[in-house]
Each structure stands twice: as C-alpha cells, then as structure tokens.
C-alpha cells in the first residue's frame with residue numbers, strides 16, 4: 494500500500510537546518526524531535542549551552558537526569574565520555590557538563606550544546622534501524638540492544654511498508670526473542686508497544702517511507718521497553734546525499 498507523504502509539521506525544517514549547516518547527520522535532539530513527530534516517545538529534554546542554563550532547564554524536568562554532549566564530530570558518545578546518566582541534581586549536572594567540556598576540548602570535538610533529559614523507565618534495550626536500499630527502497634531492522642546486535646548480529650529485516658503481522662514476525666524470528674518475553678528473570682517487554690514502534694518507523698506512513706527521499710539511514714539505539722512504556726533514548730538520522738549539499 495502506498496500512502497501520500499505526510500511530513501508532520503517541523504520535520505522538513507529540521508532537515509533543512511541540518512543541510513544548511515552542511516551536516517550529513519542530524520543531531521540527537523533534532524533526530525528525536527523527528528521521531529516524536531512520527532509517534533515514538535522520547536525523553537522530555539532541554540538543550541542547554543552553559544552552566545547558567547542548567548537550573549532554569551531543571552525546573553521542567555524530573556530527576557534523575559541524563560546529560561549528553563551534542564557534537565557534530567561524535568557518533569558513539571559514551572566512548573568519549575559524552576553520556577552521563579543518573580544525575581540527581583543541578584550540582585551533578587554541572588560537574589558532568591564540565592567533565593564533558595574538558596573531554597571534548599582534549600579530543601578537539603566541536604560542541605553544539607548539551608542535551609539534558611529525563612531518565613526513561615527501566616526496561617530492556619532494543620534497536621530499530623532503517624536504510625533506504627538502492628534496490629529494495631526502505632528496509633526496517635529490529636534487534637535487541639548491546640551484544641545481541643553488535644556481536645551476535647541477531648537482527649531481522651523487512652521491506653517497508655510492514656504490516657502488524659510483519660512486525661510480530663520480526664520480533665519472534667530473533668534467536669533472542671525469549672529474552673523479550675521475560676526469560677532469565679528479565680521484566681517482560683510489551684509486544685504491543687514494540688509493534689507500535691516498528692510500525693511508526695516501517696509501517697505505511699511511517700518515518701522510513703515518508704522520508705525515503707530525504708534520508709539514507711535511521712538508527713535508534715536503544716529504545717528502552719518495559720511492560721508499559723517504550724522510549725527512544727538515542728537516535729541518529731543520516732541524510733541522503735543531495736548534489737547541492739556538502740557532506741560531513
């Protein structure tokens with residue numbers, strides 16, 4: 494089934510801004526704003542640029558906080574000290590920010606700002622990805638977070654648009670699927686919420702089909718899913734190369 498492009502409000506603008514800066518990838522905060530326009534939950538957050546901006550931003554957020562470096566030069570933030578979780582208050586956020594600033598300086602990383610966000614409800618980490626394939630068009634990928642994707646390469650793929658049945662099969666064909674239903678004492682993940690998230694990315698009117706002419710890839714790693722919530726806590730959208738655009 495083909496649907497007309499929806500392009501929810503603001504999506505084109507965020508993409509145009511990134512292109513205007515000559516960026517190939519959208520920053521995490523912009524990527525997450527786009528995900529939320531397609532119906533995925535993301536942590537409540539604020540972008541701040543200095544220690545003076547911490548206290549005003551904390552007023553509208555609930556502890557514990559997470560602070561992340563927003564840098565166009567950094568893909569794996571944790572490897573460069575660019576993610577600090579479990580920050581209890583403004584003082585902890587300030588210390589984390591100073592540490593990040595020093596790390597960034599010593600690695601010569603540019604700083605666009607800091608993403609201050611709420612902690613997602615605890616659960617299991619899963620990954621949803623997508624690419625626009627030259628032969629098949631948009632493909633959606635699903636796997637479990639951490640070693641399951643990175644070392645065991647236990648992932649499932651489908652051509653978009655997917656149906657609810659496809660989404661269900663993508664979950665169950667993983668070798669690690671029993672982990673999601675609560676094997677080994679883990680809290681079970683809601684299958685319904687996983688399906689809703691897969692449809693938001695790979696379904697008719699989902700992000701991949703809707704933005705197939707604009708993006709090359711989406712990587713949501715991870716989403717944290719419990720029995721009652723699914724939240725995308727990290728996201729990266731990579732833009733398609735346009736002839737008129739610089740790459741970075």
Ligand code: ADP
Pocket residue numbers: 536559561568569570571572576578610611612613618714715717726727
């Ligand atoms: P990286 O660029 O290193 O992949 P992430 O943004 O994925 O950075 O953060 C690293 C890890 O920190 C995540 O895999 C997740 O376990 C945890 N994390 C990040 N943001 C949050 C959040 N808002 N709530 C809970 N955990 C988070």
Ligand code: MG
Pocket residue numbers: 714715727
């Ligand atoms: Mg990540």
